[in-house]
Amino acid sequence: MGGGSRTAGQLVPSRRRVLVTADEERDALNMPTAPVILSSTPGSFAWGVFHERHPKLIRQVLDALPYGPTERAAVEELLSESTGGVLEPLDKSAHDHQQWSEWGEGLFGRPWGEAPFLWAESYFYRRLLEATGYFRPGTWQGIDPFAPFKNAELAGPAVDAELAALGDLPSLSAEKRADVLLSSALWGNRADLSFQITAAAGDAPPPALIADDSPLLWSTLATASTPRVCVIADNAGRELLPDLVLVDHLLTGGSAAEVVLYVKPSPYYVSDATTADVLATIERLRNGPGREAELTGRRLWRAMNSGTLTVRTHQFFCAPMPFHDMPADLRAELSGATMTIIKGDLNYRRLVGDQLWDATDPFAERAGHFPSPVAALRTLKSDVVVGLDGRVVAGLDATGEPWRTSGKYGLVQAHAQGSATCARRMKRTGAR
Numbered sequence: 157m158g159g160g161s162r163t164a165g166q167l168v169p170s171r172r173r174v175l176v177t178a179d180e181e182r183d184a185l186n187m188p189t190a191p192v193i194l195s196s197t198p199g200s201f202a203w204g205v206f207h208e209r210h211p212k213l214i215r216q217v218l219d220a221l222p223y224g225p226t227e228r229a230a231v232e233e234l235l236s237e238s239t240g241g242v243l244e245p246l247d248k249s250a251h252d253h254q255q256w257s258e259w260g261e262g263l264f265g266r267p268w269g270e271a272p273f274l275w276a277e278s279y280f281y282r283r284l285l286e287a288t289g290y291f292r293p294g295t296w297q298g299i300d301p302f303a304p305f306k307n308a309e310l311a312g313p314a315v316d317a318e319l320a321a322l323g324d325l326p327s328l329s330a331e332k333r334a335d336v337l338l339s340s341a342l343w344g345n346r347a348d349l350s351f352q353i354t355a356a357a358g359d360a361p362p363p364a365l366i367a368d369d370s371p372l373l374w375s376t377l378a379t380a381s382t383p384r385v386c387v388i389a390d391n392a393g394r395e396l397l398p399d400l401v402l403v404d405h406l407l408t409g410g411s412a413a414e415v416v417l418y419v420k421p422s423p424y425y426v427s428d429a430t431t432a433d434v435l436a437t438i439e440r441l442r443n444g445p446g447r448e449a450e451l452t453g454r455r456l457w458r459a460m461n462s463g464t465l466t467v468r469t470h471q472f473f474c475a476p477m478p479f480h481d482m483p484a485d486l487r488a489e490l491s492g493a494t495m496t497i498i499k500g501d502l503n504y505r506r507l508v509g510d511q512l513w514d515a516t517d518p519f520a521e522r523a524g525h526f527p528s529p530v531a532a533l534r535t536l537k538s539d540v541v542v543g544l545d546g547r548v549v550a551g552l553d554a555t556g557e558p559w560r561t562s563g564k565y566g567l568v569q570a571h572a573q574g575s576a577t578c579a580r581r582m583k584r585t586g587a588r
């Protein structure tokens with residue numbers, strides 16, 4: 157574990173647009189804070205992402221598509237800059253140059269490892285799209301550099317088996333089916349392609365759930381008259397598939413009258429889902445194998461036709477900040493949700509803050525800023541975790557395993573009093 161600690165002179169990205177930052181708010185409320193994770197400490201998880209995972213990723217990206225000399229050189233240059241150089245700004249011609257200049261104020265010109273890990277990773281993926289020409293007019297405009305990996309996974313035999321297994325669902329009781337589908341969506345998060353780049357070969361440990369607030373998730377949905385569920389998706393392929401099956405179950409079983417599925421506006425963290433990935437996954441379901449898969453795919457198609465399922469995105473989902481700093485329009489959208497289900501490790505980091513919290517800090521304190529009741533379905537693949545029982549933490553520490561990052565443990569954590577922190581902030585500032 158490790159990263160670095162937040163000291164007086166430490167650089168943090170500009171949050172000029174944010175009226176009250178998470179740290180200012182905590183200071184004002186006398187709440188505890190924790191060191192922001194950096195990637196400067198050799199041997200830490202964050203350092204390994206830049207120095208071990210990214211070099212392998214870059215090789216895979218350059219092998220997967222026939223990029224020309226300009227793109228190849230730019231990609232190699234990014235790898236060398238991000239492992240040994242300083243943060244260079246986006247070219248002035250980039251459509252979001254100004255935006256990133258603001259987000260990176262005080263960071264450009266400094267070594268990558270001095271930027272918060274979350275910021276640096278987000279910027280790495282933005283720069284990778286720049287290097288491959290994703291936003292520039294030309295051959296590679298709009299071409300997802302990770303599409304070959306995502307497509308291979310979706311077409312693979314493991315997905316065939318998962319689709320065929322859907323045939324067992326009708327024989328289960330409604331309650332059992334709900335549990336099974338929630339659990340599939342949770343463990344589907346282990347199928348993240350960036351994680352697999354450095355996961356040990358043949359590594360398929362039996363999963364273990366170390367926190368389970370699923371009763372709170374289900375009871376919150378059960379008590380609403382017309383439940384609106386927002387799902388903030390994570391990975392495409394073998395994670396999005398069970399997510400969509402869960403969405404179908406929520407809609408057909410009455411746990412949700414409406415579902416809004418949020419995806420990334422552009423390729424990000426290798427396998428993160430975009431709208432194109434949602435469409436490809438629904439198509440995969442419609443084509444089976446298996447009658448139940450076909451029916452699920454058709455129902456999802458019709459749900460999109462009727463508007464009970466909407467797929468949306470927002471630029472903020474690729475922004476380098478925690479959810480605490482989400483812009484007002486997205487906050488307003490999410491505030492109407494009966495429950496927002498947040499998938500995956502990165503979204504969890506953004507929800508609670510990418511900081512070295514004490515693992516027993518209450519989840520409600522870290523997630524209470526979210527504009528709606530919120531539930532996180534996440535396998536642990538980074539240093540951040542909160543809301544665990546002290547005895548569980550002691551037991552995990554005693555194993556000597558890297559339990560926070562191994563992908564072997566998972567959690568369902570929920571908080572149902574949305575906007576608790578928001579309400580305190582409004583009271584303090586006199587806002588209505």
Ligand SMILES: O=P(O)(O)OC[C@@]1(O)O[C@H](CO)[C@@H](O)[C@@H]1O
Pocket residue numbers: 205277345348350351390391425499500501502503505537538
């Ligand atoms: O969000 P996901 O797909 O569950 O996980 C993303 C991840 O693989 O990438 C980051 C490190 O690059 C970590 O947050 C985590 O290890």
